[in-house]
Amino acid sequence: MKESFREMRSETYSPEYIARWRWSIVTLFAVIAVILLGFFIDAVSSPSTGEAVMIFLFLFCIAGSLAGWLAYEMIRNKDEKISGLLINHQGILFLNRNDKVLSAIKYYDLVKSDNPYTKDIFSESRASGKYSDFRKNLYVYEKDENQKSKKKLVSLDVIPLKNRYDLIGHFLKGIQAFRPDLKIDPEVYKDFYLDEKTLRYAPQNLKSDMKVKIVTIAVVIMVILAFRYFFLDEV
Template structure:
């Protein structure tokens, strides 16, 4: 690993309005779910008695608690361990929580050769949406050799500089792990000039606009479904 070359640290930037929309939608759905699945049946018991409300309670309470308890535990009670910032520096890719603690990390030293023509690839799984995911290979004593797919995203946050993060991480691989080969398709998918490691901002701007529009559309669609059928 070459640690002599200067390599600045960069952090993720959050797009405020889409992030607030996404978080507001989630907490709003959780609140409405609590109201319709827990409070209304409980109020029905108070007004009509348990005999009348037994079947609705047996249906609503398990569904409500089954959804709300894991959601509250993950997004509210245990918010500190959840990553809220991405840092890329000379050690690798770090996902940090609101306290600045490292929730997870991918170090350059952990990367290994794929055994294929290229060691760093980009893939588009069905669930990943518009943006491809970066695929690298790691090895550890516990898990052994494994393919790891990286998406520059954060829970309940819309990252506005995802392409810049990809470019910086790839540049870090080229500096600290020159033994690994990056597939040319990776640079095309993330609009990166491999000579300068700069992102084509015009193409990236169009992609970001599509991503934000998609997030807002999905938020609006979910909200409409909830308001219509709740």
């Protein structure tokens, strides 16, 4: 079984491209923070409500913190950073630039859910509320220090990936091969745009989902701008 299960490595972009992309994100958040700071100063200097002042201050703190954290992640020790993923008969291995294993999610460390009504492998959003299904993540169960079943996030978003969904599909294929006792929620295939038979990424399943997300983002941006330029100007 081990010999017949092929390895799959992460496909990513060139280091130079990734560096430019990451610094672009840092710059974007820094610019957003500056803009929000300007909105905050305007709100403080105008007879606006205290609620508006707190909103802009809160958003400024978030954007500034993200910019600072991303910049720190860019300059910290590269040997401690994940630069590649490998999925083989063991599970998911997170590797540094020298192919040293930094961490792993192994098939035989996975356990069944304590809840008989919950699948052992499932997807859900980190967020909650109206937009809870905006971005789904894969979850499994492992034992905690008390030997109890504990939900664990399978995060592949540690590096920019070209083949994220294929990697998820290959990991699920490994679970089917090495841990057939674990039950996979059928919604997982839908949430990660996988063909249920081959467990390969099916791009056509992504197109309609992306349209909904783009419209949602546009609506959120319009609401923020409307709040800034209409409600504050009336105060």
